[in-house]
Amino acid sequence: MSQSTEHIENTRTVIKPPNPRFKNWKIVYRKLKKNKSAMVGGFLILFLIIVAIIGPYFTPYAPSTQDILNKLQSPSADHWLGTDNFGRDIFSRIIHGTHLTLIVGFFSVLLGGAAGVLIGITAGYYGGRIDSILMRLMDILLAFPSILLALAIVTVLGGSLQNVIIAVAISSVPVFARIVRGSTLSVKKLEYIDAMRALGASDARIIFKHIFPNITSPIIVQATLNIATAILSASGLSFLGLGAQPPQPEWGAMLSDGRNFLYNAPHVALFPGLAIVLVVLAFNMLGDGLRDAFDPKTKE
Amino acid sequence: MQKQKELLKVTDLKQYFPIKGGILGRTVNHVKAVDGVSFTVYEGETLSIVGESGCGKSTTGRAILRLDEPTSGEVEFDGKNLLAYNKKEMNKIRKNMQIIFQDPYASINPRHTVRQILTEAMEIQNSVPKNERNDRVIELMETVGLGPHQADRLPHEFSGGQRQRIGIARALSVDPQLIIADEAVSALDVSIQAQVINLLKKLQREFKLTYLFISHDLGVVRHISDRIIVMYLGKIVEIADKKSLFENTMHPYTTALLSAIPSTDVEKKKERIILKGDVPSPIDPPKGCRFHTRCPFATDLCRTETPELRTADGMLEGHMAACHYMEDIKAGKHQPTTV
Numbered sequence: 306m307s308q309s310t311e312h313i314e315n316t317r318t319v320i321k322p323p324n325p326r327f328k329n330w331k332i333v334y335r336k337l338k339k340n341k342s343a344m345v346g347g348f349l350i351l352f353l354i355i356v357a358i359i360g361p362y363f364t365p366y367a368p369s370t371q372d373i374l375n376k377l378q379s380p381s382a383d384h385w386l387g388t389d390n391f392g393r394d395i396f397s398r399i400i401h402g403t404h405l406t407l408i409v410g411f412f413s414v415l416l417g418g419a420a421g422v423l424i425g426i427t428a429g430y431y432g433g434r435i436d437s438i439l440m441r442l443m444d445i446l447l448a449f450p451s452i453l454l455a456l457a458i459v460t461v462l463g464g465s466l467q468n469v470i471i472a473v474a475i476s477s478v479p480v481f482a483r484i485v486r487g488s489t490l491s492v493k494k495l496e497y498i499d500a501m502r503a504l505g506a507s508d509a510r511i512i513f514k515h516i517f518p519n520i521t522s523p524i525i526v527q528a529t530l531n532i533a534t535a536i537l538s539a540s541g542l543s544f545l546g547l548g549a550q551p552p553q554p555e556w557g558a559m560l561s562d563g564r565n566f567l568y569n570a571p572h573v574a575l576f577p578g579l580a581i582v583l584v585v586l587a588f589n590m591l592g593d594g595l596r597d598a599f600d601p602k603t604k605e
Numbered sequence: 606m607q608k609q610k611e612l613l614k615v616t617d618l619k620q621y622f623p624i625k626g627g628i629l630g631r632t633v634n635h636v637k638a639v640d641g642v643s644f645t646v647y648e649g650e651t652l653s654i655v656g657e658s659g660c661g662k663s664t665t666g667r668a669i670l671r672l673d674e675p676t677s678g679e680v681e682f683d684g685k686n687l688l689a690y691n692k693k694e695m696n697k698i699r700k701n702m703q704i705i706f707q708d709p710y711a712s713i714n715p716r717h718t719v720r721q722i723l724t725e726a727m728e729i730q731n732s733v734p735k736n737e738r739n740d741r742v743i744e745l746m747e748t749v750g751l752g753p754h755q756a757d758r759l760p761h762e763f764s765g766g767q768r769q770r771i772g773i774a775r776a777l778s779v780d781p782q783l784i785i786a787d788e789a790v791s792a793l794d795v796s797i798q799a800q801v802i803n804l805l806k807k808l809q810r811e812f813k814l815t816y817l818f819i820s821h822d823l824g825v826v827r828h829i830s831d832r833i834i835v836m837y838l839g840k841i842v843e844i845a846d847k848k849s850l851f852e853n854t855m856h857p858y859t860t861a862l863l864s865a866i867p868s869t870d871v872e873k874k875k876e877r878i879i880l881k882g883d884v885p886s887p888i889d890p891p892k893g894c895r896f897h898t899r900c901p902f903a904t905d906l907c908r909t910e911t912p913e914l915r916t917a918d919g920m921l922e923g924h925m926a927a928c929h930y931m932e933d934i935k936a937g938k939h940q941p942t943t944v
Contacts, residue, residue, distance in 0.1 A: 496712035499672050500772070503704045504729050504779065505696035514725075518716050 333522075336598040343594020349587035357404035366394035368401035369552045377570040387572045389562060395573065398554035399580050405555050406584060409470055409539040409548075410532040417474035417535075418528050421481020422517075428482065429489025430512055440486065443479035451476035455538050456547065464547040466555070472542070473535045484527050488520035522599035529592035533585040540581050556581050609647035611681075612815050613669070613702075613783060618642045618678035620661070620668045624888065637887050638664040639675075640839035646783070651809065651816040653826040655862070656836035659884060662819045665836075666785045669817070670704055671695060682783070700730045703776035707788035709768035713760045719746065719771055720756040726778040733778075745774040748811075750804060766797035770804070777808065785817045790825060802829055823866045827851065832923075835859045838895045839887055841914060845924035855917065855926035857934065858896050894929070901941035902930055 337343055361368075365385075372392030380387045386395040428439040446454065451473075458472035492498065493516065501511050540557030542548040549555030556577040563574030619641055626633035639661040646652045654662040668675040671687065680687045682702065690698065706712035713722055723742045727733040733741045743753045749770040760768055769789065776784055786805065790798040802825060808814055820826050826833060833850045835843040835858065843856040854860045861878040880899045885891050894912050897903040906929055914925040917932045933939035 496706040496708055497714045499667075500704065500706065500712055500775065501729075502672055503670050503699060503702075504726050504775075505699035506725075506729050507696070510729070515714055519714070 333595075333598045337594055340594040340597060342590045343598070346587040346590030346592075346594065349583065350591060353403055353407065353584060353587070356400060357407050360400040360403060364394075364397035364400050366397040368398045368554045369393065377566060377573065379570070380572060386576045387570070389559070389573045390566060390570075395559070395576050398559060399556065399576060402554040402556050402559065402577075402580075405466065405549060405553065406536055406539070406581075409466065409473070410536040410584075410588070413470045413473035413535045413539070414477060414528050414531045415474075416470065417477035418481050418524065418531070420474070421478040422485045422524060424478065425482040425485025425487075426489050426512055426516060426520075429486040430493060430508070430516065436486075439482070443482045446476070447479040447483075449476075451534070452538055452541055455542060456545070459542055459547045464542075464550065466539075466543075466549050466553070469539050469542050469548040473538045476538070477531050477535060480531065481524070481527060484523050485520060488523050489516055492516050492519050522595075526592055526596040526599060529588055529595055533588035533592065536581065536588070537585055609649065611645050612648040612683060613646040613817070614679075614681040615645070615665075615669065616643045616679040616681070618665065618668055618680065619676045620664050620673065621676045634888055637839050637890060639668060640887075640890070641678075642836070642839070642841055644834055644841065644844060646815060646817055648782070648815055649809075649813055650831040651818055651829055652832045652834065653818040653820060653830040654834045654836055655820060655823060655826050657821060657862075657884060659838075659887065660836045661839040661887070662821075662836050663787050666704065666787050666817060666819050670699070670702060670785065672704075700732060700779045701781055702783040702785065703779065703781040704785045704787060705769070705772050705776050705789040707792050709765045709772060709792060712772050713768060713775070715760050718757045718759055719751070719774075722771065722775055723778050726775050730779040732780055741778070745778055748777065748808070749774045750800075764797075766793055766801060769793060769797075769801055773801075773804065773808070777812070780812075781814070783815045783817065785819065787819045788821070789818070791820065791822060798825065805829065823863065827866075835862065838884060838890055840895055841927065842896065843924075843926040844914065845926075846921070849921050849924045853920065853924070855920065855924070855931040855935065856896075856928050857900050857902055859926070894927070902934055902939055904930075904942060 337347075370393065372388065374392065375384070375388055376390050376392040378384055378388045378392075384394050384396065386399065388394055389398070424439050424443065428436040449457075454476040455469070455472040458475055459468050462468040462471065498511060498515060501515055506515075539548055540555070540560065543555045543557030544561040546558075546561065549558045551558065559577035560574050560581070563570075563572075563577065566573050618639055619637075620639040621635035621637050623632040624634045624636060625631065642661070642665055644652070654665060656662050664673070667673050668678075669680050669687075671680075675688065678688075682698070685698070687695065687698065717725070720739075720742050723745055724738050727738050727741065742756055746753060746756060751767065751770055751774070755763075755767075760771070763771065769792075773789075789805070790801050793801060805816065806829065809816060816829070818826065818829055827847065830847050832844070832846045834841055835850070835856065837858050843850065843854075843859045845853075845855075850859065851863065854863055861880050864876065864878045878901075882899050885895070885898055891898050891908075892911075893909045894900070894903070894907040897907040900907065910929065912927045912929045914927045916922065916925050917935075919932075919935070920926075928934070930939045
């Protein structure tokens with residue numbers, strides 16, 4: 306008898322287990338590790354983030370230094386990816402532009418995602434009139450092609466990278482709102498939500514402690530895939546001259562600069578274009594992999 | 606049993622769910638899930654509600670707790686009308702009444718450990734001071750038959766029966782007076798059912814709980830109840846103490862329902878009454894007695910006049926049934942009208 310109570314005493318104090326959240330993430334990570342393309346995408350992104358942070362310290366040239374004598378040179382040992390029409394080193398510019406691209410991608414999705422999640426969860430949880438009003442608003446936003454919407458917003462706000470982030474964020478709000486609303490509806494009808502209501506839990510507690518943690522996987526997947534779209538939209542806007550302003554080495558803007566010399570010096574447009582393709586592809590591969598990994602129906 | 610304190614009094618409770626239709630999404634009709642139900646639960650007893658799927662028994666339970674707002678009626682708990690409370694006041698009083706759900710897999714948050722689940726319940730109602738919550742968790746787990754070493758496990762590490770015990774512990778964590786058990790054992794194996802029912806009985810003795818036990822399983826109901834309500838299509842057809850209901854069945858529907866209980870007595874061959882047809886739709890329930898479409902004794906009177914719950918001669922006090930002909934059927938004077 307004394308032994309058993311001692312055992313109980315022990316367990317009361319000693320057991321300090323790892324965070325239970327961790328367990329679910331571990332399963333996802335194990336599944337993800339088996340998916341080759343997702344891992345390639347993931348490592349590419351990791352690589353790009355590292356390049357964005359430390360890359361600028363190691364570039365052979367400054368991104369804005371002009372060298373008119375050596376303009377439009379083809380790739381060589383001196384200029385690995387050649388030079389543009391002002392003689393600026395394209396390799397250095399691409400490296401210096403990496404953080405711009407990633408920042409635009411991350412922040413527009415962060416902003417748009419946060420707003421979309423809030424709207425979607427509110428609409429799904431409260432239902433009724435609130436749901437109708439919010440979702441009709443989202444439908445209106447969704448009715449415009451996202452690039453057109455972003456274009457209109459940037460035109461109103463004026464062209465700058467910051468406004469591009471805002472514009473792309475706004476155009477990605479309805480996508481998140483729809484997905485989150487759907488997931489909220491399916492979680493809301495589970496009995497444990499009723500149990501919390503029966504215990505007298507506030508709406509805020511139910512939403513943030515019980516609904517939100519259980520709908521994170523579709524949000525993460527959507528966010529990853531949306532970063533790719535956001536980067537593409539932002540590059541598009543910069544290409545049109547509405548985003549990054551010269552001499553910022555934004556990839557879309559560089560692509561735009563290069564289009565005048567496509568015939569004589571195709572590398573000016575080619576390399577920034579390839580960089581965009583690479584980054585978008587990486588996020589798409591990781592996003593697809595995450596979707597499979599979060600799906601409980603796929604086996605480890 | 607008599608003259609006990611009324612803990613819960615439900616009067617003319619109605620729960621209509623609107624059916625939206627058309628382009629404008631207007632309400633075109635209602636599902637009359639619960640249509641004028643009145644009963645009283647006395648302190649310390651177990652009152653069961655039985656009936657087939659869709660008869661409104663779960664809806665009644667949910668409406669009492671205001672998990673779905675009832676359309677009309679009155680719910681008095683301990684003399685106070687619950688439906689008059691605003692959300693905040695209601696949340697406070699929820700401490701006194703808890704619910705145990707049917708599906709042990711859906712009724713607890715898969716991302717929270719047992720400790721988190723129980724602590725949160727105490728936190729919401731502030732029923733236990735902060736520094737005592739950990740000890741209370743262990744105490745509760747022991748009460749429902751779980752070991753303290755399991756406190757930091759996630760729900761998926763438990764079996765269905767154990768999960769149900771977690772659900773019970775969560776309900777107990779705020780020291781309720783009334784527990785609504787909504788099909789609490791229906792999803793469990795028979796052997797586990799017995800364990801959980803015995804646990805519920807033990808807890809009732811220990812904590813002086815009152816149960817509103819919702820089930821479709823007459824065997825379970827017979828074991829646990831003091832009194833039983835039989836519902837059919839949103840209305841009560843018979844209400845009686847357990848003994849009267851099983852031995853002095855008055856309503857033809859109850860008779861049919863009871864005849865469906867499998868008997869372990871080989872000698873006593875019971876006659877099974879098999880009802881014809883399906884339960885009519887609660888969107889457009891039959892006029893008059895709702896059971897007339899399937900009742901072997903139905904007459905024109907049944908098709909036009911709705912029978913009220915009443916106590917006939919030869920029935921004990923508190924035993925009521927809603928049938929025009931129950932005395933005659935009992936005395937053998939009224940024979941089945943359909944073959």
